Amino acid sequence: MLSRRIIPCLDVRDGQVVKGVRFRDHVVMGEIVDLALRYRDEGADELVFYDITASPQGRSVDRGWVERVARVIDIPFCVAGGIRSVEEARAVLHAGADKISVNSPALERPELIDELAGAFGVQCVVVGIDSLRDADGQWRVHQYTGDPDKTQALARGTLDWMVEAQRCGAGEIVLNCMGSDGVRQGYDLEQLRAARAICHVPLIASGGAGAMEHFREAFQSADVDGALAASVFHSGAIAIPELKRYLAREGVAVRL
Amino acid sequence: MAVVLVDAGGTNIGSVRYALQRLGVEAALTADPVTIRGADKVILPGVGAAGPGMARLRELGLVELMRSLTQPVLGVCLGMQLLCTHSEEGDTECLGVIDAPVRRFHEAPGLRVPHMGWNALASVRTHPLLDGLAAGEQAYFVHSYAVPVGDYTVATSDFGGPFSAVIARGNFHGMQFHPERSAGVGARLLQNFLSL
Numbered sequence: 001m002l003s004r005r006i007i008p009c010l011d012v013r014d015g016q017v018v019k020g021v022r023f024r025d026h027v028v029m030g031e032i033v034d035l036a037l038r039y040r041d042e043g044a045d046e047l048v049f050y051d052i053t054a055s056p057q058g059r060s061v062d063r064g065w066v067e068r069v070a071r072v073i074d075i076p077f078c079v080a081g082g083i084r085s086v087e088e089a090r091a092v093l094h095a096g097a098d099k100i101s102v103n104s105p106a107l108e109r110p111e112l113i114d115e116l117a118g119a120f121g122v123q124c125v126v127v128g129i130d131s132l133r134d135a136d137g138q139w140r141v142h143q144y145t146g147d148p149d150k151t152q153a154l155a156r157g158t159l160d161w162m163v164e165a166q167r168c169g170a171g172e173i174v175l176n177c178m179g180s181d182g183v184r185q186g187y188d189l190e191q192l193r194a195a196r197a198i199c200h201v202p203l204i205a206s207g208g209a210g211a212m213e214h215f216r217e218a219f220q221s222a223d224v225d226g227a228l229a230a231s232v233f234h235s236g237a238i239a240i241p242e243l244k245r246y247l248a249r250e251g252v253a254v255r256l
Numbered sequence: 257m258a259v260v261l262v263d264a265g266g267t268n269i270g271s272v273r274y275a276l277q278r279l280g281v282e283a284a285l286t287a288d289p290v291t292i293r294g295a296d297k298v299i300l301p302g303v304g305a306a307g308p309g310m311a312r313l314r315e316l317g318l319v320e321l322m323r324s325l326t327q328p329v330l331g332v333c334l335g336m337q338l339l340c341t342h343s344e345e346g347d348t349e350c351l352g353v354i355d356a357p358v359r360r361f362h363e364a365p366g367l368r369v370p371h372m373g374w375n376a377l378a379s380v381r382t383h384p385l386l387d388g389l390a391a392g393e394q395a396y397f398v399h400s401y402a403v404p405v406g407d408y409t410v411a412t413s414d415f416g417g418p419f420s421a422v423i424a425r426g427n428f429h430g431m432q433f434h435p436e437r438s439a440g441v442g443a444r445l446l447q448n449f450l451s452l
Contacts, residue, residue, distance in 0.1 A: 001375070001376070001414060002371065002373050002374070002375050002415060003373055003374040003375065003394060004373075005373050005374070040439070045373065045374055045396075046373075067270075070270055070271060070274055071274045071277070074275060074278065074436065074437060074438070074439050074440075074442060074443060075396070075437055075438075075439055076396055076398070076434070076437040093268075094269075094270055095270065096270040096271050096274060098268070098271065098398070098434075098437060099398075120304060121304050121305055121400075122370060122400065123370045123372060123398040123399065123400065171370055171372070172370075172372060199368075200363060200368060200369075201368055201369070201370070202368050202370070202372045202373070203368075223366070225368060225372070225373065226373070255374040255394045
């Protein structure tokens with residue numbers, strides 16, 4: 001049986017791992033390779049690196065650290081950050097990343113997803129979606145969320161975009177529920193369940209993990225394939241080995 | 257020991273190369289027939305689609321060479337599928353050194369394609385590739401096409417039913433998962449291949 005994945009997310013800025021609360025006020029958490037190795041040793045199933053300033057600054061991800069990570073890490077990792085062409089994606093994949101994740105550039109030009117899937121196969125192509133519920137109760141997509149001064153709310157509905165992204169060739173979707181991000185009150189189960197109902201590729205929950213029960217809820221109540229978290233792992237509030245033993249006891253299939 | 261990685265354009269070549277380096281082996285990345293023919297071990301990596309993968313081997317003039325190799329050969333992920341007879345992906349004729357078809361996974365409730373993530377390996381027969389593998393140990397898979405279970409199957413995994421995770425026939429071997437991304441389990445299986 002396929003295991004549910006525990007995925008620490010490392011936000012990268014200027015070559016270091018940082019963490020913000022509700023996408024603002026970033027503090028440095030540590031060096032990229034050190035944290036990557038620590039999570040590998042603790043039993044993380046996969047790592048995601050977001051170069052959070054790449055897209056707002058109009059540049060692609062820095063390949064130097066991708067290669068440094070690839071040399072030492074023997075679990076899969078995904079890289080995101082301003083990848084806006086097949087050539088940029090190829091460079092990141094050749095540097096050793098297993099998957100690339102696109103967010104803002106795919107919103108600007110959805111054909112990018114088709115092009116990436118055609119060049120590398122859908123299994124390499126992750127689409128990240130930053131979603132927030134507006135006052136009218138609709139979930140909508142937000143863009144350039146790495147930089148609060150540039151973040152934009154789009155008219156596009158989250159679920160509509162998710163359908164389109166899959167049609168274009170997304171092999172996996174990371175749904176980042178911005179309303180719950182960084183505040184540790186649990187994943188947005190209602191939104192994840194709505195997403196699960198229309199998502200036929202692997203779905204990763206992101207935003208809101210604060211306790212071990214939150215992971216169990218996301219797997220058991222929203223049937224997500226993986227759960228992504230940052231601050232609870234960086235701070236040591238939740239240790240991955242303990243989390244996985246807890247999930248196994250609760251009947252969630254995990255890799256111990 | 258000379259280990260070569262066949263440069264058939266797959267994007268995971270770097271990862272496989274680093275994994276071999278962690279095992280103390282410096283593998284040459286090459287498309288040169290003489291270098292490949294003379295190697296002790298040949299690894300065919302590959303991420304992507306079957307059609308372009310075979311097209312690349314044809315362009316490089318490596319199809320007959322790959323079929324005629326007698327040293328241990330390991331295909332990884334798409335590389336394993338290229339060792340088989342035919343792939344449903346793009347209706348592609350493959351190398352045919354292992355008499356097995358490659359079929360697409362069909363989506364079903366709770367079964368999301370691609371099959372992406374960690375899944376347990378189950379040994380179905382004794383093979384040196386599996387030396388030291390403990391029951392229930394998991395490897396990392398990312399694929400939408402798979403080889404059904406047959407007499408070439410060495411280990412299976414389960415995704416809506418069993419499929420081939422490791423195959424072997426004569427000197428040809430395949431791993432559907434990514435040993436280079438399967439932590440300690442993957443390192444051991446790669447080491448087992450190097451020790452054949």
